[in-house]
Every structure is written in C-alpha cells, then in structure tokens.
Amino acid sequence: MSAPTMDAPHSAALDAAENGASQLITVTLRIRRFNPEEHPDPVWVDYQLLMDPKERVLDALNKVKWEQDGTLTYRRSCAHGICGSDAMRINGRNRLACKTLLKDVNPEKPITIEAIKGLTVLKDLVVDMDPFFQAYKDVMPFLITKGNEPTRERLQSAEDRERFDDTTKCILCAACTSSCPVFWNDGQYFGPAAIVNAHRFIFDSRDEGAEQRLEILNDREGVWRCRTTFNCSEACPRGIEVTKAIQEVKRALVTRRF
C-alpha cells in the first residue's frame, strides 16, 4: 500500500538541519542607537548575547529588546522575508534582518547594525518611509488600460507573463533604494524601487500606460541618474535584478519598445 522509501540518503546538510541547536556562541551586536527624545546624537552600543548561529539577526534583535533593553526600536512583522519591514544595514550591507542568519555575517566579530541610509532616521533603526513610498506612487504603480473590459480575464501568454516576473517580486523594503549612492546624495531621485515597480507595469502586456510612465522616468530625477553601481541588485533580498530592470527601462525610453 505504501509508496517506496525515499531513494536519496540523508545529505550532510539535512543531518545538520535536523540536529537541533548548534553550539551556542556569544555574539556581539553593535547597534547604532538614536533617540532624539533622549539625546541629539546617535551612539553605538554593544550588546552581548548567547545565540545559536543558525538563528536570524532579527532573533538577536528580539533577544536584546526582550531581555536586555526594551527601548531598542525597529520594525518587523512576518520574520521570513516577505513583508519588507526590517531592512537595515548589517555589517555595512543592506539586508533584511529576518533573512540573514548570524552564521552568515561573521559572528565571531561584532555585527554592526544601523538604519538604512538616505532616509531620515526617526529612532534607532526606524526611518521615515514616506519619501520612499511617494516615489513609488509617482510612477503610477497600477495597471492602466483603455477601452472596454473583457467579461472574463484578459489573456496573457505564459511568455508575456514571464517578461515582467522578476519585478513582481518587490516587497517595497527599500533595501535597494537606500543602498544607492545617487539616492544618498540626491533625495529627489526616484530610486531603484520606484523604477522596478514602473518596470513591472511597462513590460506587462496588459498595460497601456507605459508611455506615461516612461515620460515620468525621463525626468532629470528619473532613470538617467542611475550610474549602474549594482548596489541595488546586491541589496535586493528578493534576488531581483534591479540594475537590469533599470537598464531595460532606459532602453525602452530610447527605443520606445517594450
């Protein structure tokens, strides 16, 4: 009655995963604290914790907040890389705290954690997200269609659907935008995330608003500000090829083909 047993023997990776907690290690989180209610300047504070290296950086932050210092402030929600709340600079690189395991950020040395750059820090790791969302809204991030709606769904080939798949993955965490040197120096620049979301519609075969969006991105603060440093692609926790998407929008502006 029952199906045969699995062919593959246990891999070393599976054995490691199933063998419960690893040896706990002492981890130092070096966090850039800032609370203007208390003090006008930011200050670096070290916290020492006993952690399983397979745990997330977010688990370590929670442990600080719950067991050592309840004033430590950061945003978090889903804790597995889907909601986009907890983008922060970890060892100088933008990452999601919930998608970064301690063992992957060299836990033998102090792990530095600070707010993402280019957006105003409001308290500790919390930044003002409004400018980020404003840039997103400015690119008209919604399907624009003309004419009568079909009764059933609009048809779209699997190939046409695949054309913009990569940019549908965006979770608006701002890791890309806040890793961009142009954005740091020029707060007016739309930034990679807004362009990614424009790309998602420009290359959607159902959409008829590409010309309008391209005009918006042709602005002096638009796609031409991108200097292809690839920081954004490296920062994206969803693996979106952000720089490539921006290049495709640039090309569409030149060729008017999309």
Place this chain on the structure above:
Amino acid sequence: MQIHQYDTVIVGAGGAGMRAAIESTKRSRTAVLTKLYPTRSHTGAAQGGMCAALANVEEDNWEWHTFDTVKGGDYLVDQDAAEIMCKEAIDAVLDLEKMGLPFSRTEAGRIDQRRFGGHTRNHGEAAVRRSCYAADRTGHMILQTLFQNCVKEGVEFFNEFYVLDLLLNEGKTAGVVAYELATGEIHVFQAKAVVFASGGTGKFYKVTSNAHTLTGDGQALVYRRGLPLEDMEFFQFHPTGIWRMGILLTEGARGEGGILRNKDGERFMERYAPVMKDLASRDVCSRAIYTEIREGRGCGPDGDHVYLDLTHLPPEQLDAKLPDITEFARTYLGIEPYTDPIPIQPTAHYAMGGIPTNVEGEVLRNNTDIVPGLYAAGEVACVSVHGANRLGTNSLLDINVFGRRAGIAAADYANKADFVPLPANPAEKVQALVDGLRESAGTESVAQIRKELQETMDVNAMVYRTGATLKQAREDIAALRERYKNVAIQDKGFRYNTDLLEAVELGNLLDLAEVLVVSALAREESRGGHFREDFPTRDDVKFMQHTMAYQEVAEDGTTSIRLDYKPVVTTRYQPMERKY
C-alpha cells in the same frame, strides 16, 4: 488629543481592509488606520492560491466548491455564506486580474489553476484544479495589487496608527480611538461606519506561521466592549510549517505533487485519507502528522517532525511553481529541496473564529441583532464560511469577497446615517491604558509572560486537546493574566514606543487565549480543527452550533466569560461522516 471625522473608518490594511477601502473610498470619505504600512500585512505571506470555480483547466462549478467548503468546515459552516463566497469567487478572481494581478497562466493564456487540499470534483470524487495562483506568491501579489489600486483610487491611509478602542454610544457605532506610533499622540476618529479588518491572532502560539504583529487587536477590543466572539476554539494548524520555526510551506507544494513521509519514507497519508491522500484537509493532515510522531515514526534525532518530500519533482517545476518556499528551505534550513526532503511540523496558522458578522459584514451583538455601523471582514471576522476548519485558499477568497462586501455595505450605511455623538471623554480608556503601562512600577516582563503563554498554548491547546490539558491551559492563562497586571516596560518615551505596543498586544493575546481555551473546554466533541481526545467524535445533536463568548464584568471589575450558542445555517447539505 486630535479629533478627526470620516464617514467610514477601516481598521487594518491587509487584504480585507484594502479590498474594503477600494470600495468605500469610491462611495464615502474613508480613512484607513493601520498599525503597519499596508504592504507589511500578513496577507502577503499567503502562498498557494485563491480558489474559484473558473473551470479554466477542467470541469468545475461553484456548487462543488460550496460543498467542499461546508465539508471542509465539518458542517459548522453557515451554508448561505459559503454559497455566496463560492459563487462570488469567480468575479473576485476576475476583478483581481483586471486590477492587474499577475496570475500564472495556462498555455492558452488563461489564469492557471492547481490542486489544493480538500478541493474536489463532484462532491469528493477526486482532487480538482481550482486554485488560481501566481507561483507561490499569491498573497504577495494580492496585497501588492490591492495596494496599487488603493494608490490609484487615492485611499487615505494613516500608517502606524494603532487602534486601541471602539467607541459605541447607545449601542451604535461612534468611532475608534487610535495611538499614533510615531508621536505617542492619541487620536479620536469619529465615524458613521467602522470596518474591522485587523487580521488574526496566532501569536499566542509558539510555533506559528503568523507574523509578530498578529495579536488579535480587533477581536480583543470589540470583545472588551461587550460584543461576542464566535467559534474561537477553532484554530487551524497548517500541516507544513518549517520544523521549529513554523514558517509556512504552502499546501500548493502538495498540490504540485509533494508527498508527506515519515521516518521510514512511507507516504503515510495513504492510511489516513485513501482518496485525497496528501491533499486531505488541513486538520486531517495535521492530526496524521502528530499521530505518526506520537507512534514513533517521526524523523530526526528526537522523532519530532516529518518530511515534505519534493525531491521527485523536476527542478524546473519547483523553480517555476514553488520558488519562494524552496528558497525558505535553503535560507532557514540550509538544505537543497531538489535533493533533500524538508523537515516540517504543523504550525498554528489561522483563526476560523472571530467577530461574528452576517453576509454583509455587519457585526452581530448577539445571535440575531447587529451593531449599527459596525462591520468586520477577513480573519478578524467569523461569517462563518470556514466553520470548524478552513480549506486552503479560502482565506484569500474570504478577504476579497467579504472585504468588498463590507466596504460597500459600510459606505452605503455611512451615506444614509448621521454621526453618532462621541461619548464624553472618548479617549479616557485608552489614555488610562497607555499611561498605566508607561508609568507602571511593576516587575513582570512582557516577553516572559508572552513566552509562557505560548508554551502553555503549544502544549495544551494545540492539535490534540483533552479536558485536562485545556484546564491546565486555563489555569496557566489565569495566572499569567494576574501577573500581567504587574507588567512594566522600559521605554517610557513617546516616539515609536514599540515596547509599549508589545505590552498592549500581550494583553490582547491573553484575553483571546482565555476565550479560546474556555470555548474549547465547553465543546465536548471533536470537529474540524478542534480535536478532543476525551470526546473523539463529532456530536451533531449537542454541538452543531456556533460558540458565542461574551466578556462579563462584575461590579468589582473582575471579568469572566459567558458562553452561548448560535444555530448553524444549513441550506442544502446535511451533515455526513467526513472522509477524504
């Protein structure tokens, strides 16, 4: 304190809240108050799909979907509501497509559909391809698409505004009171209609697929205003959470052909559900997994989990259909799902119960009467379309169908009604709550109490329950509630005081856990997600009815729970033995 006035106020900006907002903004002056930025909501974590009998890939119809929903809910579903949901499912999917949702497509360019647990052809004959999906990111796409359309419609959001109280005046809705996280300021929103769409409450369990923020805020504050909570004992445990972490791995993985296996490599679901096997409903699969574990056939050194095996599926199929969950396995477990099976265990996932509503989303204050101007939709609500056990994908359907209905109904009501005067000192209760926590000189820690709550719930009120375990949980919760009175926070500030909010959220979790346990203790039968080992069969004579739990406040301020029952609406399906 600031006072605002809107026709309609929506509390929560997940799928249900934003679906409601799209409708109500077109019809009335609407504000959406949300404790998170809209796209942070846990709708985004849903993966596998949204069922609708589109019949794009094989024969299907909404009546079969209705039957599956009723049977899946172990006949505790209100059948009139299920019928509406399954009928309107088709338009709900088509509406999302027209809003821009990038569904996965068939060869012919139509919305593709796949199999899902408990969804069958012709009343249980075999699995049917009914779930409309976008890879394993369907919830993410729904959340993004709804947010995009909120931007398009100019929906007005108050982000990081945490609603802490509902204002009623002579039984009618007057507004809500909110705490602004950025500043610590208290805001009163006077409104003709209020829609609660604030999501679930899974954080009273330790191993859960739920976000940190799912703390039952809406349920708790409505309950404290004397309104009932329905069927709170029915909590769903999703069969496939990542072992120990609880992170969801979609049922779509089994819809694509994934298999549950025990330590002997046996496909054990064949023994528990000969027809549907791995695609039996979630309660059935979760109990089967725990039975395997208890009988010594669990995997790993402690035998405390089983495997989700995808290794026989082509890597291209995993990449195209299940990209996110395979990445979770790589990220969090360090294994390669092309070649390794994934260690899983059931994870606390979804509250079938909640704030009782009728099919227009109007909140009930007892078995028959509504609270004028008050609406609820989504996981916070109980319509009841999920009964004792929700079918996979029906939550995304619920938020779209009943979110839309509640948004329309609330706006229509607001356009006809007058503002109800605010009660005197409307923010008094919230101010006292916030001040009390900020100024407390107590000695108890929020994190410690929460941890102990989660531990007792995991041990005593999980997949298998008995009178004894539930009594233990009740005692533990009572002790924790006592200790909570002496809780203190470290952050005394006004700016982004998340320490304070965690304390408030814990208070909500404690109240709701107590309701769950007391309701479960009284239900001396087994039905759907509620399995009593001391009463292992379904008892339709005594218990084919909804639990209605009310908070009673004595003169000295002590609270207790009063249970009442509400008949189930049965239209075309009489209860039968449930087999898969």
